[in-house]
Amino acid sequence: MLSPGYLNQQSSHKALRQFLYTPIEEAVNIMDSRQKQHLQLLNIDTPAALTTHLEGGNNSPPRTAIMLRQIATPNYEMRRVVQLCEKYHLNLLILTIEEDKFCPNNPCKYASGRMGFFEGLGRNGGRKIRYSTIINFNQYNGYPIRECKTFRGKPFMDFHHNLFLQEFPQLNPQNIIDCSKWVMQHQKLGNNLYRASLELFLQHAILFETFVLSNCELDITLMKVLPAFQEIVNNFGIKPLIVHSEDPDMEGDDYWQLYPKHLHEFAPFDRRKTPRYEAPFDKFIPAVINHKKWTIGSK
Secondary structure (H helix, E strand, O other), rough: OHHHHHHHHHHHHHHHHHHHHHOHHHHHHHHHHHHHHOOOOOOOOOOOHHHHHOOOOOOOOOOOOEEEOOOOOOOOOHHHHHOOOOOOOOOEEEEEEEOOEOOOOOOOOHHHEEEEEEEOOOOOOOEEEEEEEEOHHHHHOOEEEHEOOOOOOHHHHHHHHHHHHHOOOOOOOHHHHOOHHHHHHHHHOOOOOOHHHHHOOOOOOOEEOOOOOOOOHHHHHHHHHHHHHHHHEEEEEEEEOOOOOOOOHHHHHEEEEEEEEHHHHHHHOOOOOOOOOOOOHHHHHOOOOOOOOOOEEEO
């Protein structure tokens, strides 16, 4: 197993990525092979809502890809994943957690409340981003996401899910599955949620995720994700199938939490109802990596 000391070296990040991730073409081939082998993987706790999707009933199980997110929203990370799923003929499922608490200190939740719309590059190469704050951070801090509302009174989760389905008409509401009950059950029992989650990707599905190797997220990767991943490898002798949800060359860049500019008209922004933010929200700055690297267009 890779040690924290070893990970301090520059080359160790590459080694960790190779250990955790599988290139998508290889992951699809491995998943196909494992399904044909009908592996008997005991003691894997599959969410009830996923059983039919992953096991296929009397039919062959579908090629499935999964993202674990509090909400389904059409940001650039999601757009990349949808494109990859179409290219490799994967059925994409978004596992949401409606009962999770809305916390602006979480970069993903913050970005879903203060939406940034990418409008191209400026004269000096900087990104032109137009922001719309669609939720009262102070009012809903700590509330379950399902109870949050936008400034226009629309359920916050419904707004994002409707925008998601509008952008990806090839998908439908059945592609979004609430797994709150399963997540909360593991948390209540004190089970290793990371291990239980990663076990789902041994045979029947591929996980799209990015475990950022910088800032505070590095601690989560080292202390939570990596031990759970290693335990699974030790127990089953095979790796969970994880594919980068972000371009590895732009890992952790806040670009992935932005939206195309054409979606700005749908953001329920109302300057008259937007409160002046209290600390720490006015000083919150999501981590940005690879500031000067820019290889992806606006669409």
